[in-house]
Amino acid sequence: xxxxxxxxxxxxxxxxxxxxxxxxxxxxxxxxxxxxxxxxxxxxxxxxxxxxxxxxxxxxxxxxxxxxxxxxxxxxxxxxxxxxxxxxxxxxxxxxxxxxxxxxxxxxxxxxxxxxxxxxxxxxxxxxxxxxxxxxxxxxxxxxxxxxxxxx
Numbered sequence: 001x002x003x004x005x006x007x008x009x010x011x012x013x014x015x016x017x018x019x020x021x022x023x024x025x026x027x028x029x030x031x032x033x034x035x036x037x038x039x040x041x042x043x044x045x046x047x048x049x050x051x052x053x054x055x056x057x058x059x060x061x062x063x064x065x066x067x068x069x070x071x072x073x074x075x076x077x078x079x080x081x082x083x084x085x086x087x088x089x090x091x092x093x094x095x096x097x098x099x100x101x102x103x104x105x106x107x108x109x110x111x112x113x114x115x116x117x118x119x120x121x122x123x124x125x126x127x128x129x130x131x132x133x134x135x136x137x138x139x140x141x142x143x144x145x146x147x148x149x150x151x152x
Contacts, residue, residue, distance in 0.1 A: 016051060019049075019051035020048055020049055020050070020051055021046060021047075021048065021049075022042065022046070022047050022048075022049050022056075023045075023046050024042050024043065024044045024045055024046075024047065025044060026044045027044065027061065027062050027063045028044060028059060028060065028061055028062060029041060029042065029043050029044070029059075029060045029062055029087075029090035030042045030056050030057075030058070030059055030060070031056070031057045031058045031060065031090065031091070031094045032049060032054040032055065032056060032057060033054065033055055033057040034050075034053055034054050035053055039057070039091075039094065040054065041090055041091050041094075057094070058094055058097050058098070060087055060090045060093060060094065060097055061087065062086070062087055062090065063086070064084055064085070064086045064144060065084070065085055065086070065087075066082050066083070066084050066085075067082065067083045067085065067101055067104050067105060068080070068081070068082050069081060069082070069083065069104075069105050069108055069109065071108075071109040071112055079112060079148060079149070080148075080149055081108075081146060081147045081148040081149060082146070082147045083104050083108055083132070083143055083145075083146055084143070084144045084145040084146070084147075085100075085104065085136075085141055085142060085143045085144060086141070086142050086144055087140060087141060087142075088140055088141065088142050089140030090140065091140065092138065092139055092140030093139055093140035093141055095139070096139045096141075100141070103136075103139075104132070104136075104141075104143075107132060107135060107136075108128065108132065108146075111128055111131050111132065112128070121148060124148060125146045125147070125148055128146050128148075129143050129145070129146050132146075
């Protein structure tokens, strides 16, 4: 017969093993931070982690996301729209993932106030998408589509 100390040790070991296994869903990536500050990226699948040493810092969706925005145009009209974007490089996007909505909203609204903004709506969307992608490439983000409309 096993003593209570052995049962407790076996239970603690079982909990430790359960905490060591991480299942990352398809279409997501997790960034893990170690106590010493190092970062490790886990793609979808089952992985071993070191409990109490590594913790999940961010759960990053690799499928597309949408951000709605509304801004006052220079002529007094209100512009509204949506930016469709995707994380292409989760390791680089990890640094900005917590403020990605604010980053996209601020950059989109700032670009909408540029004097070189095309007049044609389809040209404006293409120019805006290209400008945002040029700025966000280093953060591992890709703007896939932009919708613009006048707010009534």
